[in-house]
Amino acid sequence: MKYLSLILLLFLSSQLHAEIVKVPFTSKALENSLIGTKATRDVHIYLPDDYHTTKTRYPVLYFLGAYSWPIKYSSHIEKMLDNHKKQGNTMEMIVVMLEGNTPLRGSFYVNSTVHGNFSDYVLEEIVPWIDSTYRTKAQAKHRGIAGFSMGGTGALRFAANNPDVFGHVYALSPGMFNEQGMAKSYLTSDAAIKRYQAFKQKLAASTEPQKVMAEEFASFQGREIWENGQDNSYSAYLMAYAGAFAGTSEQPFGTHFSKDAKQKPLWYSGFGELISLYTTPAIINELHSVHIEVGDKDDYIWITEGVLALKQKAQQQNLPLSFNVFSGGHSDKALARLEHHMLPFFAKRL
Incomplete structure (x- = not known):
């Protein structure tokens, strides 16, 4: 791993513009899963324009892909960041893009015998590796996590259970159950x-x-x-x-x-424990910001109803969670919402 990091740094030193670095990462946590999940996975890392010309340290956003999303979705994120730059909106952060695909198409980013230990992969391998390889601001207040659908569920769980790692969380259309969901x-x-x-x-x-x-x-x-x-x-x-x-x-x-x-x-x-986690004041008080977006007509009705149930309970308890309920279904304008809602959310807070 140290040799890989050295080669990466030598390569990156010759680059003088924003880019996505694509790195194959071999995970110990994902070895020996029951269904044969690949242990070597591509990690895509967006580096800001001036990363190679300054000694600046940057905040980090981790983005988790949805169920059945291949890692190539990172090209969409790159375009979003470029669009912001063209409009004069600075996006001075490192963005680390991960996917949770398995032979069953989705791990939900938790540890399991079946899929492999995806929580350990993120927390014990990827985050420390990013902080040791790149110039990051390695504190929770400068580290955010986000995701769409399965990725949104994973982001919410990671933040709630690890507020000392991820201080900010954004979830778009996350899987969530209320009592009837x-x-x-x-x-x-x-x-x-x-x-x-x-x-x-x-x-x-x-x-x-x-x-x-x-x-x-x-x-x-x-x-x-x-x-x-x-x-x-x-x-x-x-x-x-x-x-x-x-x-x-x-x-x-x-x-x-x-x-x-x-x-x-x-x-x-x-999906059900998320409402409990995000209506626990001791957890919310440890996080710097929480934002959830959902369509009012999600194709999976339990997602709309689950998020609305959480919104109601959070408001009854005066908890500092923010919500945006938009007109549409599960995937309606998902990329546009990630570009115009998620990225500005983190650019402002990280």
């Missing part, structure tokens, strides 16, 4: 549950589990996850969610709450 979600899809149950039974009976998983997950790769119909995409998401939040040592993919009601809290916790 899980019952309205894909987690209750009959077709997805049926496929999930059949997969678990086949996996338990097999002497070649890796082969079973490769065959089962084949229809989840690339565009096929969407092109094979809603039942296919819901099945992938249910399995990914189960592996992230409902797994146990005996049952890494969990036991569905329709089969064992005692498992319901595990399934609910993934």
Whole structure:
């Protein structure tokens, strides 16, 4: 790793303009996952115009990609930053872009046997590596985290659980449950549950589990996850969610709450605990700023209702959370909102 860092610094020293540095990073935390998540992952890092011509230290924004977003989305972020510069808006910060893809298309950025230890990957590997490799302002008040959809959920969880690392958080359309949310979600899809149950039974009976998983997950790769119909995409998401939040040592993919009601809290916790976390004054008081945006007609209705439930409870407690409820669905103008809401939010606060 020290050799890699030296090569990077020598390369960067010859660059005199803003750029995205693309670095393959091999993670110990992601090795040996049950489903074969890649341990070597691309990390994309945006460096400001004058990074190589000054000795200035910069605040850092970490951006987490959504479910099934490849790392190439960083090209959109680069264009957003360039647009701001053309308009005379300075964006003097380092932006670190990460993705959470796995063979099930999404890790939710938590530690799990199924996907790998994504929380450790971010907190124990990436953040220290960025601070040791680049000239950063390595304090929570100068470090923010953001994300869209699954990335927004991950950003909220990271900030709430680690306010000494991330002082500011922005989430766009994050997965979130109120008390009724899980019952309205894909987690209750009959077709997805049926496929999930059949997969678990086949996996338990097999002497070649890796082969079973490769065959089962084949229809989840690339565009096929969407092109094979809603039942296919819901099945992938249910399995990914189960592996992230409902797994146990005996049952890494969990036991569905329709089969064992005692498992319901595990399934609910993934999206449900966010309301509890962000209505806990002791947590909010440790953070410098929190902002959440959601469409009033999100394609996943439980997301709109979950965020609105949080907004109501936060306002009742006079907690300093800010919200923006816009007209639209889950992905409506997502890139525009990241450009015109997220980036100015951090440019002002970091």
